Every structure is written in structure tokens, then in C-alpha cells.
Amino acid sequence: MEERPADIEDSEVRQALKAWRIDPVTWEYAPVGFGDHHWTATDTRERRWFVTVADLADKSWYGEGPEAALDGLRDAMDTTVALRGAEPDGLDFVVAPVPTAEGETVRALGAGHAVSVFPLVSGTPGHFGDTLTAHDCGLVLDLLTRLHRTAPPASARVLPPDFATRPQLESALREMSRPWDGFGPYAEPARQLLAVHAGALRGRLDEFDRRVKELRASDAPLVVTHGEPHPGNLLRAGERRLLLDWDTVGLAVPERDLWLVADGAEGVSGADVLVRYEEATGREPDPSALALYRLRWALNDVAEFLTWLRAPHGPTPDARQARDALTSTVESLAADA
Structure with a gap:
């Protein structure tokens, strides 16, 4: 922060x-x-x-x-x-x-x-929103392959695909009829943004529920996952690549990690990334599970940013970051609906 x-x-x-x-x-x-x-x-x-x-x-x-x-x-x-x-x-x-x-x-x-x-640790940190080079993409995929093959520690929790912030998002969708006054400068613009795209967001929630049912019906095996292996959690130390920020570590299907790597590489297609993972592990990534975790990430972000902006705040750098991220994420979700 x-x-x-x-x-x-x-x-x-x-x-x-x-x-x-x-x-x-x-x-x-x-x-x-x-x-x-x-x-x-x-x-x-x-x-x-x-x-x-x-x-x-x-x-x-x-x-x-x-x-x-x-x-x-x-x-x-x-x-x-x-x-x-x-x-x-x-x-x-x-x-x-x-x-x-x-x-x-x-x-x-x-x-x-x-x-x-x-x-x-000495090294060059990445930043959220950066694009992985093809070289870094390969190195990160190798790390995830090792992680997914590791026996789960006793302390590792099973992490269901549902997102805990969903009640905040649904509450915001229900409470758009009156202005969001009294919270701060970015609350009312957030309400107006949500009002424009409410139908699309409800449709994406329905899609999310459908994909969760598909995943549970598949009975796919669980592995240890990082949860957020994006460039912002990557530290470059020479040729070594280290993963930071393990707050969300837990047992889930591999796609929880893989969608971020497949979506975020420059000069290499997501399909090639997934083929490389399949060759290394013998497991073919599930397209529906990839779509589920991609959608889950976006919906959770919307819920967290709305929670932030529906609480007392001022025109601070962190609040502006939340406002801008909310806008781009909601518009992207609506465009893909």
C-alpha cells in the first residue's frame, strides 16, 4: 500500500x-x-x-x-x-x-x-500488470510444475472455487437505487458504473455458477497451488525466479495457477503454455476450469474494489487505484459477457 x-x-x-x-x-x-x-x-x-x-x-x-x-x-x-x-x-x-x-x-x-x-531477498521485482517474456513464462511454468507435483503439507487447506467476497458484490448490485453518498469521492461514480453494467455482471455471476458446477462434477484431483503467480509476485535474481506472496496458497485444481501464466506471456501463445504443462505433468488443462478461475479473479476484484469504495475514503492514491481498477475490470467483464 x-x-x-x-x-x-x-x-x-x-x-x-x-x-x-x-x-x-x-x-x-x-x-x-x-x-x-x-x-x-x-x-x-x-x-x-x-x-x-x-x-x-x-x-x-x-x-x-x-x-x-x-x-x-x-x-x-x-x-x-x-x-x-x-x-x-x-x-x-x-x-x-x-x-x-x-x-x-x-x-x-x-x-x-x-x-x-x-x-x-535481493533481486528485481515485477509489477502487477506486467507482461511475462517468453523466457520468464517458461521459468514460471517450470516452478508451477514443481509445485503442483509436491506432496501437500498437512497445513494446506482445500480452497473451494467460490469467492468469499460475493456477498459484497451482490449487496452492491441490490443497492444501486439510491446515491452512495457519505463514503468518499469515488463511491457515487462506482455506483453509476455498476448501474450501467449491472445486467452484464449478473450474467457473469450466472456463468460463474455454471462453471463451478462443471468443475465439481469433474472430480478433478487437487494439487498445491500458489493462487497468484502473476508478475507482481515474481522476483528475478539472475537466472533464478522466486515466487512471493503465498497468502492464498492452498489445494485446488492446477488451472487456478495456470490461467494467469497462459494469459500473461509475450511472444508465446497460451495454447503453447498449456501444451508444455501437459507434456511436463501428463495432465491436460481443462478449458472450462481455466475460464472459471479467470472469471473468479475478475469478480472477486470487483467485489473488493466496491467494498473499498463503499467505505469512508478520500482522494488518496490507493483509493484512485481502486477506482481505476474497478472501472477497467467491470468494463472488461461486460465486454466479454
Whole structure:
């Protein structure tokens, strides 16, 4: 996030680091990503750390309420640590959190936040919306092939295809008859955008339900999936490619990961990407499942951006980003209806 959290002080985060026996000498807010808040730190032993504070209210896919969100985030981070150390060689491309002295991968920070700590890895980060080169596409596909072949850790949760933010989207669709006053400058434009495309969005929700039924009827085997292997979660370290941000790790069909890679490469067709995966794994990707997860991503984004803009906000960079992303995603969904 570009903006510092309004309800978390730097001193609280620094105090939390005592559980990791980290005493920061240098400390700086890192305005990156969208959702969580981040800091970089150097300790008295000149070790460098990347500190993440998650707003548990934004982790609705784990369940309702901060306790469920904390439990889900802990399972995800425990799974990430287990993948990093998986036998026989471990998945060296997994950037996993560092456990505390007591072995915790996540610790509560107040009533509604949680903190985790990662090694600050040198490399060139990507950005969400970037296009993968053909070379990077091949490397990422190789990482996903290894991941999908890995035995699931005990902490890995089964992740159903439904999206937890659907009630927020349906609520917004029901509440368009009156102006969305009192939230902030981008709420009413969001309502007007939704009103124009409401029919198309309801049609895409119907399509989503149909594809979920098809997937459940197929009884496809589940594998460990990252969930968001887009360029924004890719770190280039020489010829190595590392995957960041494992909050959404869990058991699902491979298509949950594959659609993002097949859709996002330059100089290589999505069909070629999928053929390469089939040759490596012996499993032919399901076109309907690919379409399902592509649609799920877009609908979930719409719901999250609407939730953001139907809450108190000002004309901040993060709010503008939510407004712009909402507009482009809704228009794209409507165009493909």
C-alpha cells in the first residue's frame, strides 16, 4: 500500500519484532503492493528483513472475523515454510516467512492485524500488470510444475472455487437505487458504473455458477497451488525466479495457477503454455476450469474494489487505484459477457 496504516504505529510493529529477536537499526516504510503494509529493516547484525502487516479484515477468503482470518493466514504461512523445506530438496523458489523463536510464522498485532517477517531477498521485482517474456513464462511454468507435483503439507487447506467476497458484490448490485453518498469521492461514480453494467455482471455471476458446477462434477484431483503467480509476485535474481506472496496458497485444481501464466506471456501463445504443462505433468488443462478461475479473479476484484469504495475514503492514491481498477475490470467483464 502507498499509504501508511492509520491505525498501526511504527513503534507497535517494531515492538512485535522482539518475538523474532530482531532489534531494528534502520527502519523504513515500503509503499509497495495493494492490501498489506510493509516495512524494511536492518538489525544489529546487519541482517535485512521485509516485515508485513496484514489487515485481517481484508483476508475474507479464510472465513468471517479476525480470528478465522488469523488462523487461515497462519495455515498459509505454515504451508509456505513446509514447501520451502519439502523433501527431498525443498522448493528453493518459495520465499517463506521466518518463524519466531517459538516457531510461529504469524503473530497477532492488536485485534485486527497480524505480522510476519521475511528475509529481504535481493533481486528485481515485477509489477502487477506486467507482461511475462517468453523466457520468464517458461521459468514460471517450470516452478508451477514443481509445485503442483509436491506432496501437500498437512497445513494446506482445500480452497473451494467460490469467492468469499460475493456477498459484497451482490449487496452492491441490490443497492444501486439510491446515491452512495457519505463514503468518499469515488463511491457515487462506482455506483453509476455498476448501474450501467449491472445486467452484464449478473450474467457473469450466472456463468460463474455454471462453471463451478462443471468443475465439481469433474472430480478433478487437487494439487498445491500458489493462487497468484502473476508478475507482481515474481522476483528475478539472475537466472533464478522466486515466487512471493503465498497468502492464498492452498489445494485446488492446477488451472487456478495456470490461467494467469497462459494469459500473461509475450511472444508465446497460451495454447503453447498449456501444451508444455501437459507434456511436463501428463495432465491436460481443462478449458472450462481455466475460464472459471479467470472469471473468479475478475469478480472477486470487483467485489473488493466496491467494498473499498463503499467505505469512508478520500482522494488518496490507493483509493484512485481502486477506482481505476474497478472501472477497467467491470468494463472488461461486460465486454466479454
